[in-house]
Amino acid sequence: MRAHPSPTVGEALVTMLEQAGVDTVFGIPGVHTIELYRGLAASSIRHITPRHEQGAGFMADGYARVSGRPGVCFVITGPGLTNTLTAMAQARADSIPMLVISGVNATATLGKGRGHLHELPDQAALARTVALWSHTLSDPAQLAATLARAFTVMTGGRPGPVHIEIPIDVMKLPAGAQSFKMPEPERPHPTAADLTSAIDLCAKAQNPVILIGGGAVGHRDRLRAFGQALDAPVVSTTNARGIMTGDELDVPASPSLFCVRELLLRSDLVLALGTELGPTDCDMYENGGFALPAPLIRVDIDADQLSRSASPSLAIRADLGAFIDDMLDRADAWRRLASNTGAKRAQAVRDLAKTEIGAKYRGYTELVAEIWQALPEATLVGDSTQLVYAGNMYIEAPRQTAWFNSATGFGTLGYAAPAVIGAALGHPGRPAVALLGDGGFQFTLAELGSARDCDADVAFLVWNNSGYHEIETSMTSADMTPIGVTPSAPDFSAVAAAYGLPSRRVTSRDALILALKDLPRPCLIEYLEPSA
Structure with a gap:
């Protein structure tokens, strides 16, 4: 001993x-x-x-x-x-x-x-x-x-x-007598000079737009109040989806879309709040068409980030919540009482975005909406697959962090199967659904066993289009013969059964939704695309 x-x-x-x-x-x-x-x-x-x-x-x-x-x-x-x-x-x-x-x-x-x-x-x-x-x-x-x-x-x-x-x-060594105290990090506020400059720019703007990223998570009520006071449409990148849901100023659409870019370019002030303005959010199709007009205000907790991707007219290193609180405290100096065009501009872009993404992607986003209708409290965690690509272009998530995935940023395959388990455990009482491709799922297929072990409230939804369809399409578009894009898949239902999970293979969207409602979780649902 x-x-x-x-x-x-x-x-x-x-x-x-x-x-x-x-x-x-x-x-x-x-x-x-x-x-x-x-x-x-x-x-x-x-x-x-x-x-x-x-x-x-x-x-x-x-x-x-x-x-x-x-x-x-x-x-x-x-x-x-x-x-x-x-x-x-x-x-x-x-x-x-x-x-x-x-x-x-x-x-x-x-x-x-x-x-x-x-x-x-x-x-x-x-x-x-x-x-x-x-x-x-x-x-x-x-x-x-x-x-x-x-x-x-x-x-x-x-x-x-x-x-x-x-x-x-x-x-193994003795730790000795130590006292641990959870640190309380500084919440930096904007300087008086930065605040004065921001107030001046907001007061002059007639058609402002707010662009938010993942750094805006946790500031829902502040952002809604700020957007209403500024009468500005609020464009959400992928990790900010759901923050503004239900608000008339919400634009849950990617800055990669032409209609969103037009909204930004026709504005006379853009406030980029808690976003790195990264290419996978703002230039998904890599056509170089993303640009922001002057003046541009950037607010970020990371000083280095303020000089990356876009050069702002005003760079403010501050906690986003502190910045918005300070601005709202001085709202009488910049609040716009006339025009009230923000809601109309936001509605117009929402309508255009639904058209621009095309019938195929629109169908995918409608299916995602049906998933939330079946499981209103669900968190949807995505890998790189068709439903996710469509949703990143346009999706009305029911609340913040109800939609996130690895198809932006680092872009890891195999993310969703384990991440969905963490999501379910992080918020007991809310089910979580993994949106998986048949190729990417095989990176982390064994995590079915982990879900069973901890009885996670998760559904693994496998979108089976028989391989890496996106890469195959890209090769074909580049006038190449596709190679290496059709890895064989196992019998997913058999694998699920081996781990003790109920499963169902479906070929229609109605059957998919029914399976989500019927199957006890954790479970696996394999959807076979008609063309697969």
């Missing part, structure tokens, strides 16, 4: 995570992390075991998006971390807070290259390529300070993944 005068580092870490409000950890135990699990087994924290560490990261991502709290992973040294890097990169691209805690080889062996189990030349440096911060905990007395800094970095500015590695010998 162990005999220490104080908890070990591994035990103290788990206690501190509890104090930080962590209720779920995703990971696969290994010989290099068992000392973390000593504390975890005795804690109130729920442990979810994926089938692959990449799945752990994607589960943490989905959990973080719907819960508003960082997702946490425990992974082993070497391959455990490298398997998680893809998920960390997706989280970095989409600004999702994720805490990855890994083992690393014993302190005396680091950097020696002697061939120890799971050894890497410099594991922390590898993590640093995608993490906002990566740190090796070598001194047990620094545990509380290290964890506090991790939460500060992860949530105090532009969110993203952070990494702490603990040598396997350090995990």
